[in-house]
Amino acid sequence: MSLSEKLRNKKCPVERVTVDGMVFSVSGRSLNATAAITAKARKKDGVLQGDKLDRLLLEACVSDPDDGSIMTAEEWGDVPRAITGPLMTVILSLCGLDQEDVQRDPKNSGSIES
Numbered sequence: 212m213s214l215s216e217k218l219r220n221k222k223c224p225v226e227r228v229t230v231d232g233m234v235f236s237v238s239g240r241s242l243n244a245t246a247a248i249t250a251k252a253r254k255k256d257g258v259l260q261g262d263k264l265d266r267l268l269l270e271a272c273v274s275d276p277d278d279g280s281i282m283t284a285e286e287w288g289d290v291p292r293a294i295t296g297p298l299m300t301v302i303l304s305l306c307g308l309d310q311e312d313v314q315r316d317p318k319n320s321g322s323i324e325s
Contacts, residue, residue: 242307270282
């Protein structure tokens with residue numbers, strides 16, 4: 212079996228995460244999927260919109276472990292940071308992202324653009 216075949220057979224990591232008594236299933240994403248999500252969170256001038264990236268990653272990576280249901284990026288925008296913050300820490304780790312990858316423009320990090 213070639214290296215390519217071996218790697219394609221690997222599944223992205225999944226962790227069960229408990230925050231404020233609630234259990235979530237958090238899944239990592241492939242390099243291509245993560246890049247596509249990050250691209251959606253950029254303005255036309257290339258500036259990364261941090262809050263939009265958070266919402267898109269939460270939508271793509273977090274589900275209910277019991278029924279697999281997910282929330283939209285818009286719905287995640289209404290969830291307290293006390294819940295989304297710990298989930299984002301796990302998401303960034305599982306997707307192989309770090310602070311440098313998600314460098315934000317401070318004046319635009321809270322902006323919302325559709």
